[in-house]
């Protein structure tokens with residue numbers, strides 16, 4: 249028990265938030281291991297920023313408790329919580345030099361001058377911003393400003409770093425390099441980091457654990473591999489991954505087969521809870537659909553659009569039954585808009601969801617996999 253408390257960076261217990269009469273966070277429970285990198289993702293308005301701001305103390309909780317490193321901080325001021333937050337807007341003081349921006353929070357906390365200087369030096373060395381220390385924010389590029397904003401968080405030596413879409417004002421190339429810097433920073437500092445983003449790649453590459461939110465509730469928490477390979481439900485399956493997982497409406501036929509359109513397709517699913525004729529959704533990722541011959545195909549579709557991206561090609565198709573599917577086509581065989589294509593897949597890549605949208609664990613399938621093939625991440 250003691251060990252668990254020591255290792256727990258942040259604990260949210262039954263967190264609720266209302267604005268006026270409108271409840272937007274509906275009882276969130278989450279344990280964040282100390283030193284881990286947790287990313288909140290979800291559609292616009294699902295409550296990512298509100299949750300982060302409540303952890304920061306910038307927003308009051310309506311109900312529930314927040315603990316940081318075993319200490320109840322629910323009613324503490326932001327400055328007393330041991331957190332530092334990095335915003336999308338950088339929030340730097342325009343009239344101060346970078347050096348003064350970095351040291352300002354410490355100065356306000358009456359930290360001795362030598363200590364401030366030492367911490368500013370250490371942070372600027374970590375972020376390689378030494379040559380910028382005497383400039384003002386207006387004389388910096390977007391990436392440099394964000395580096396200063398991160399530096400300002402580092403000098404405070406927080407227990408927990410909170411990032412609210414820190415890279416979304418940067419252009420694509422800079423986002424990639426800053427993303428790598430943030431990953432490096434986490435590896436060096438080993439602090440707990442909680443990060444809100446819209447960007448799938450940031451979530452997948454930075455997170456130890458992804459928290460998928462929808463409408464103020466957690467849909468799933470898991471490693472990037474878990475949420476990608478074993479989505480808990482149709483919502484997560486459709487949200488994680490770009491392009492999204494194909495979700496095909498089908499009917500359970502009998503043990504070992506489903507009806508997809510007019511065809512009976514063999515599946516390795518031991519679903520005793522399903523009865524013949526019951527609706528079932530098949531999930532298959534674009535990269536797992538491959539162009540095959542008519543004889544072995546599971547699916548026939550017409551290509552509406554084709555996007556050629558060099559290393560790969562996305563085919564946007566309609567099945568004969570009018571279901572939209574996206575396939576990632578990597579073979580050298582050319583496929584163009586207007587073509588009719590036969591698709592197939594390997595059974596283990598298929599995911600199954602019941603009529604309530606929850607994933608059905610393919611027990612029979614898992615039992616027959618070798619341990620090294622198991623999908624737990």
Ligand SMILES: Nc1ncnc2c1ncn2[C@@H]1O[C@H](COP(=O)(O)OP(=O)(O)OP(=O)(O)O)[C@@H](O)[C@H]1O
Nearest residue numbers: 267268272290291292293294295296297298299446
């Ligand atoms: N100050 C506020 N007053 C009233 N409603 C608010 C306030 N702040 C947020 N909300 C509402 O709370 C819900 C969650 O908002 P929040 O900003 O946390 O979502 P988000 O997931 O961060 O969205 P986005 O990805 O668009 O930034 C939304 O419905 C939003 O309209």
